[in-house]
Amino acid sequence: AMLSITILWVFQxxxxxxxxxxxxxxxxxxVDSTSTLIIPTRYSTSLFTSNKFALWGDVYANIVFYxxxxxxxxxxxxxxxxxxxxxxxxxxxxxxxxHKYFTSHHLLYRVKNNDHNTNGRIxxxxxxxxxxxxxxxxxxxAITRADENVVSYELYEKxxxxxxxxxxxxxxxxxxxxxxxxYYYVKLDLNTMKLGNKIEVNQPVTD
Numbered sequence: 001a002m003l004s005i006t007i008l009w010v011f012q013x014x015x016x017x018x019x020x021x022x023x024x025x026x027x028x029x030x031v032d033s034t035s036t037l038i039i040p041t042r043y044s045t046s047l048f049t050s051n052k053f054a055l056w057g058d059v060y061a062n063i064v065f066y067x068x069x070x071x072x073x074x075x076x077x078x079x080x081x082x083x084x085x086x087x088x089x090x091x092x093x094x095x096x097x098x099h100k101y102f103t104s105h106h107l108l109y110r111v112k113n114n115d116h117n118t119n120g121r122i123x124x125x126x127x128x129x130x131x132x133x134x135x136x137x138x139x140x141x142a143i144t145r146a147d148e149n150v151v152s153y154e155l156y157e158k159x160x161x162x163x164x165x166x167x168x169x170x171x172x173x174x175x176x177x178x179x180x181x182x183y184y185y186v187k188l189d190l191n192t193m194k195l196g197n198k199i200e201v202n203q204p205v206t207d
Contacts, residue, residue: 023061023080035069036136040083060084065137076137082112082122103157103190107133114146117174125175130164132193143188143195149176151183155190162188164195 026040041062061080066073076083101108110128117125127149133140144150149167156162163185169175170182187196 025064026060028066034135035067037066037068038137039064039066041080043080063137067136074137076109076133076140084110084112084128101155102135103155105135106190106193107135107137108153108155108162109133110150116147116176125177127167127169127176130188141193143193149180153188157190160190162190164188 022043023041026042028037028039030037040060041064043061060083063076063083064073065076109131111131112122112126112128114126114129115122116127117123119125127147128151129146130143130150130153131140132143144164144166147169149169151165151167153162153164164187165183165185167176167180168182168184170180173179183201185199187199188194189196
């Protein structure tokens with residue numbers, strides 16, 4: 001069964017600013033059957049007055065994993081980055097519905113951490129890389145290539161796989177946009193975390 005996620009607090013937490021003044025905590029959440037709380041951290045809007053990031057989408061810098069039994073915590077990434085998709089994650093929490101970014105054993109993240117088009121900032125035209133960690137935020141690793149864009153994925157946990165939709169930079173200009181119409185699907189085995197064979201629109205014909 002998909003992992004059930006519940007809200008630890010039912011009220012909105014007031015943002016708690018970091019000592020640097022650029023980050024704030026988002027809603028903490030608890031994963032059932034574990035001792036771990038997941039606390040995403042968000043960039044403040046003042047960061048977008050710089051040229052480091054483009055002003056678009058929902059911006060999450062990192063995720064803190066807090067083990068309340070051991071009273072210990074660790075960050076998902078050693079350095080803050082750009083994690084996509086946690087706005088819809090909170091929406092599912094309010095509905096007390098299993099979320100598609102989680103399985104019983106893993107968390108999956110689309111992460112923009114490479115200024116692929118070398119324009120001096122991370123923006124919507126840079127690729128998203130798929131990362132995976134265990135449910136405690138450990139054993140983090142990249143699954144997909146840094147020069148391809150993970151557009152989306154669907155989890156089929158009962159069948160032990162995810163199906164990724166990946167975009168290529170087909171025109172070679174280092175931007176991922178509507179001009180890049182080359183996509184393929186590929187299976188991610190949730191047991192081995194290995195990618196399968198590419199599913200192309202025009203599959204080669206074999207005798």
